[in-house]
Amino acid sequence: MAIIQTSKLYKDYATNGVTVKALRGIDLTIDRGEFSALAGPSGSGKTTLLNIIGGLDHPTNGQVTVNDILLNEQSAKELARIRLNRIGFIFQAYNLIPVLTAIENVEYILLLQGVDKEERYQRSSEILREVGLGDELHRRPQELSGGQQQRVAVARAIVSQPDIVLADEPTANLDQKTGAMLLDMMHDLNKKKGITFLFSTHDQMVMERAERLLHLVDGQVADDEWKKK
Amino acid sequence: MQNYKIIIKLAWRNIWRNKRRTILTLLTIVVGCAMIILMNAFAKGGHDQMIEDAVALNTGHIQVHEEGFWDSQTIDYAFKPSEELISTIEGHEAVAGYSRRVHAGVLVALEDVSKGAMIQGIEPEREKTVTNLHEKILPGGRYLEKSDSTHVVMGEMLAKNLKVKVGDRISIISQGFDGSIAAEHLSIVGIFKSGNQEYDRILMLIPLSQAMKTFSMMGYVNSLVIRLGDPDEMGEVIEACREVTEEYSYPIEVMGWKTLMPELVQFIVMDDVAAWIFDFILFMVVAFGILNTIQMSVFERTREFGVMLSIGTQPSQVVAIVLTETVFITLVGIIIGSIIGIGSSVYMHFNPIDYSAYADEIAVWGVNTTIFPATVTVANVVVTGLITFVLAVLFSIFPARRAAKLDPVEAIRTL
Ligand SMILES: Nc1ncnc2c1ncn2[C@@H]1O[C@H](COP(=O)(O)OP(=O)(O)O)[C@@H](O)[C@H]1O
Ligand SMILES: [Mg+2]
Numbered sequence: 001m002a003i004i005q006t007s008k009l010y011k012d013y014a015t016n017g018v019t020v021k022a023l024r025g026i027d028l029t030i031d032r033g034e035f036s037a038l039a040g041p042s043g044s045g046k047t048t049l050l051n052i053i054g055g056l057d058h059p060t061n062g063q064v065t066v067n068d069i070l071l072n073e074q075s076a077k078e079l080a081r082i083r084l085n086r087i088g089f090i091f092q093a094y095n096l097i098p099v100l101t102a103i104e105n106v107e108y109i110l111l112l113q114g115v116d117k118e119e120r121y122q123r124s125s126e127i128l129r130e131v132g133l134g135d136e137l138h139r140r141p142q143e144l145s146g147g148q149q150q151r152v153a154v155a156r157a158i159v160s161q162p163d164i165v166l167a168d169e170p171t172a173n174l175d176q177k178t179g180a181m182l183l184d185m186m187h188d189l190n191k192k193k194g195i196t197f198l199f200s201t202h203d204q205m206v207m208e209r210a211e212r213l214l215h216l217v218d219g220q221v222a223d224d225e226w227k228k229k
Numbered sequence: 230m231q232n233y234k235i236i237i238k239l240a241w242r243n244i245w246r247n248k249r250r251t252i253l254t255l256l257t258i259v260v261g262c263a264m265i266i267l268m269n270a271f272a273k274g275g276h277d278q279m280i281e282d283a284v285a286l287n288t289g290h291i292q293v294h295e296e297g298f299w300d301s302q303t304i305d306y307a308f309k310p311s312e313e314l315i316s317t318i319e320g321h322e323a324v325a326g327y328s329r330r331v332h333a334g335v336l337v338a339l340e341d342v343s344k345g346a347m348i349q350g351i352e353p354e355r356e357k358t359v360t361n362l363h364e365k366i367l368p369g370g371r372y373l374e375k376s377d378s379t380h381v382v383m384g385e386m387l388a389k390n391l392k393v394k395v396g397d398r399i400s401i402i403s404q405g406f407d408g409s410i411a412a413e414h415l416s417i418v419g420i421f422k423s424g425n426q427e428y429d430r431i432l433m434l435i436p437l438s439q440a441m442k443t444f445s446m447m448g449y450v451n452s453l454v455i456r457l458g459d460p461d462e463m464g465e466v467i468e469a470c471r472e473v474t475e476e477y478s479y480p481i482e483v484m485g486w487k488t489l490m491p492e493l494v495q496f497i498v499m500d501d502v503a504a505w506i507f508d509f510i511l512f513m514v515v516a517f518g519i520l521n522t523i524q525m526s527v528f529e530r531t532r533e534f535g536v537m538l539s540i541g542t543q544p545s546q547v548v549a550i551v552l553t554e555t556v557f558i559t560l561v562g563i564i565i566g567s568i569i570g571i572g573s574s575v576y577m578h579f580n581p582i583d584y585s586a587y588a589d590e591i592a593v594w595g596v597n598t599t600i601f602p603a604t605v606t607v608a609n610v611v612v613t614g615l616i617t618f619v620l621a622v623l624f625s626i627f628p629a630r631r632a633a634k635l636d637p638v639e640a641i642r643t644l
Contacts, residue, residue, distance in 0.1 A: 109541070
């Protein structure tokens with residue numbers, strides 16, 4: 001069943017009279033349970049595509065649906081609600097709110113959703129334990145390593161059981177080993193909980209772990225490669 | 230809606246992220262509020278003191294005359310205080326004392342020249358409950374007593390100009406109430422220095438009983454001067470007097486100190502305007518200090534706000550977080566500032582600024598006040614706090630909205 005569908009997505013950026021065509025007609029379907037990667041060199045349009053799928057940016061042309069909701073038609077307020085309830089975000093780095101502890105960062109999402117205190121704590125601490133941070137619940141981001149911070153970001157992204165988690169180069173600021181561990185952990189969550197992941201990367205190690213590789217070149221899908229099922 | 234809890238938590242922790250900046254902003258608010266409160270307390274205390282001094286020196290809070298007397302200041306305008314009027318005044322609990330007076334412009338005859346002066350015939354005992362000139366007698370002399378008759382107390386400058394001293398005799402000449410010539414020999418028993426140049430230069434006091442005779446007053450007086458224990462009751466006392474004086478067959482004027490001394494009122498108004506301008510400047514310094522802090526802290530957190538907006542925080546919640554930070558800093562600042570402002574005002578109330586060394590310079594302005602206390606009022610503190618608070622919130626709306634309107638895509642790109 002399709003969670004994400006894009007049709008004929010175009011995105012132009014106009015800067016100083018020069019138009020950059022960041023996306024040039026992307027037709028893409030992501031099904032529930034996928035563990036897929038957008039691969040491509042810097043500037044190929046990975047971030048732009050993830051932002052549009054996530055309702056953070058608007059396409060110049062074309063359509064995106066998330067779980068059959070057409071994003072193009074939503075108000076800014078509604079888009080914020082869709083991002084809160086249906087999508088988990090992981091960015092390259094500095095994902096967390098610095099003044100909140102690990103568990104408070106995870107709870108933040110549930111708080112915005114209006115989940116009550118006990119359930120919030122229960123679910124957040126459980127997720128943090130699953131990502132291996134059971135002993136780090138009350139540490140602030142600055143007291144955590146880069147890898148630990150990204151795990152908190154993963155925990156925050158999945159705690160509300162979103163339709164899909166979008167991760168823009170989640171390992172770019174980590175060393176190889178830490179990056180590999182993070183990815184293995186995400187893959188684990190994908191297998192055990194059926195959470196759908198779509199991430200971007202230009203890292204060979206990450207590409208190896210993806211089940212499906214979508215190669216982006218100059219804003220187009222050059223290759224759609226299923227590695228294992 | 231449990232979101233306010235996280236908003237408060239975020240705001241509180243954020244203001245302590247940059248302690249130095251927060252403390253500096255806090256200091257701006259504290260110093261600003263404290264200074265405004267203290268300045269206003271000095272204005273209030275100084276004005277009250279000036280009113281009190283002017284009232285206590287000679288004018289009293291209320292005067293009753295035949296209509297026209299205050300403008301012309303001539304002996305022709307006189308009235309007979311009725312028993313009903315006296316009992317109304319005596320019966321009012323706000324009244325501290327009253328005294329009848331005769332006012333006469335006189336010539337003091339010297340060997341070759343004569344000098345103009347002003348005589349007030351007063352009731353010595355009663356006058357002490359109305360004015361404090363009896364406390365300003367220079368050593369070597371005394372104030373008038375009940376048993377005095379052709380005795381006179383005069384201002385220091387007048388004595389100097391006349392080249393007379395205590396024990397000397399002078400002759401005065403004038404016109405009586407009935408149009409006859411009034412002349413008298415008076416012996417000087419005391420010389421006062423009031424600090425008010427006009428009084429010190431022209432005023433002489435003689436007993437009312439003697440003035441009645443000298444000026445053929447036939448039981449009439451020029452003024453009835455009332456001193457209040459509670460000046461806030463002035464309106465009521467004036468009303469009570471007017472109710473009685475309406476019964477007179479000739480028009481009577483009942484005037485409060487503001488009508489009696491319009492120059493003093495004008496001076497206070499101008500002084501207030503100057504104080505408000507000063508307040509305004511201080512308020513602006515505080516407001517821009519807050520604006521600067523909030524703007525800086527929002528700017529530094531661009532990426533953070535970008536992430537928060539991305540993961541589903543509503544823009545209105547971002548506005549709430551920023552405004553709550555302002556509210557915290559401002560409230561703490563206002564509370565500490567008010568405590569310091571009130572504390573220093575109370576201290577300056579009991580340890581007023583003493584300018585008595587500059588009494589002569591101050592006297593040039595027609596002011597005999599040399600002690601300037603601070604008097605802090607609830608209104609002063611509440612209004613200062615409220616204005617600071619409202620300004621702080623108003624000035625934070627701009628950076629708060631800027632944070633809320635950030636494009637998350639752009640914001641996350643900034644590191
Ligand atoms: N806000 C922007 N303004 C102008 N050009 C942009 C903007 N964002 C991205 N681009 C351009 O769009 C293209 C795709 O960028 P991006 O999606 O960030 O690629 P990737 O994430 O694969 O590196 C690049 O040429 C980039 O310079
Ligand atoms: Mg990118």
